Amino acid sequence: MARLGAEAMLSFPEPLRIPDFRLYWIARFAAVLATMGMVVIIGYQVYDVARSAYGMSIKEASFQIGLVGLSQFIPIALLTPVAGWAADRFERRTVARIANAIDLVVALSLATITYQAILSLPLLFTLAALHGVARVFVNPAMAAIAPNIVPPEQLPKAIAMSSIAWQTGSVVGPALGGFLYAAHPSAPYFAAAALMLVAMVALTPIRRVVPPPIQGERHPIRQMIEGVTYVRHHRFLLGAITLDLFAVLLGGATAMLPVYARDILKVGTEGLGLLRGAPAVGAAIVALWYSFAPLRRNVGAKMLLSVAAFGLMTVIFGLSKSMTLSLAALVFLGGFDMLSVYVRSSLVQLHTPDAMRGRVSAVSGLAISASNELGELQSGVAAAILGPVVAVVAGGAAAMGIAGLWSYLFPELRRARTFDPPATALADALMEEKPA
Template structure:
């Protein structure tokens, strides 16, 4: 068998990788500091109590989720209607404006809660448009045969930037409160520049209705009627919604493991370390067989690791379990993302990516709300253990309800999901 080329040997993918890494590094650094400043402003300038300021901190995530909820159909339609590289650059430019505004307001000591919430919502708007456009670019710049490796390498960019961004933001904030925003603006500009030399990616003409609203609804309808896509997307939605423990890590750091703020940083970094390691492995040793079963087993493993973390009282063991949790999550993401992209025709990739992005965001943001409510009823340990067991149950139920998932043997796409250009190149 002839060895497949590395995705990084393709100039367009190298530029895409740099753009993705730079944008994620900038936004994660920016959002972490934005949250800290909102809490500090509420306490210092508005005289709020800890509980009141914490409530406003929770509203910050909601402010970023609302644009995603409302604009996802529009963003998916835009990614399938207009040149995707241009859409990604314009959305990234909105985030660049947010970074510059926050840097200027911090320098001038003009931070207010309305300003911070408004800029957080604007960041949410940028996020909802950039995600489907960027997700739909990769399948158009690499051959289908190496798309799983390309997704793994793209995940390396995302995970490594997610680890480095918050740490970079905290370090820069210590030196100068406005510096994280100026540096983030520089990385966002680099992302825009990196996307520029990529060849123009014009979406395939949409079939069916020509009315924009009908085309937006078609994206949701396509996922709903395509059992494989519906099963893959909802598997992640419910597993993370029920099994996520991230929101309760501060409780474990302060009152259960007794490791304080520095320990919290290590706990937050551990899942990303595991995910980055697995993504790096698959970039060079991609999966080939029984991919659907392995995805379901990874979700079950994610649940088991979550439950083990819930009962752990040892910091080293807790970190080790969280590393395993992140690795299992990355395995699931790697398989699911590859299968979803390869089972989606190019005319629908932007809209399907938008639906998938909405599910991921809902599982994360609403999962934090679910964790908090459940912790109030069962306590933090009970909430985490219950969530882990629920994720295992989700894997079992989805294997039964969606047999299409466990029957997925390889990443070979069905004929109907291949882009037209690829179909034309296939020998008769």
């Protein structure tokens, strides 16, 4: 009788009442904490090595930061179809654990070359590329796990809670990395390796997440590109994914944070950690809010407005010469970005059938990586030509323009009232799952 009562109570649980989701949350938090700590230190080391060991100017060293983004994006672009196919073909926990193991090796390698003081730009670029390889496989696998361990009606709230793990890790990771780097330059990487191990262990007890069989006998290469085809033929998904791609690609200010920390605001690595963590503070607040009070109305219009506000906060940050104002702008920037991510992630997951989630998540992940890593390259090139301040301000203005343009090009986004996919979208999804 007591058991039946417990089962009834757990029929429609809040996401964190589900043991598997708790373990998933821990794994995501640990991995993001490790990754964000690594990324901020890699960027700083590249800029610092370029300035000190290679004698580059601010503009020349800024361009090297852009090359870090390119070195991570190339493997992501090449391997995204394979990663999405793997997430839809193999047991998803296993794919995520293997990817985290690769990142653990990268962290230990960075720790070793830092400890032995044998840093060079080619070594840093190579390890940044291997870090990109790990990320391209872990992201679609992790994204596809969540919808299988929570009830569909809880998915928007679960996405918000998962975003809290991401954003909390993004807050603590850079700050922790900066302080650990001040204690010893290799310490952030040793800590990242330990956290990757925690993520792998946390994923292990979760029940097996085996994707449904891919229909038909199509060649694996054709199966890999079906994610791209699916997104291309569904204007709603195409608009939601490309909105984030172009807005962050043009408006990303985070690539220039090492420049601002070292040469504009002059706050060093500790200040860099605070600057890098500030957007995640705003994002975590917004994610926490929506985990308790999920957004229900006018979701598309609010996503578009949040992208425009993201661009405005980028402009304010770019013009700021005050650490206090810069931190405030970045906090609001992160909050608006989180609102956009929350809406887009929920819409993409709920408009995609489970058999396609890995591949569509890979396409979405490619767009995110393109916006982040190629955004770093774009920012580096723009900073080399125009200077870092003009590059950041122009990028923020461009993000505001993208929000207005996408509202016109993809009216489906503006008209989206709720997260529920329309009946026509569900019918299309069912048709896509049928064998050719």
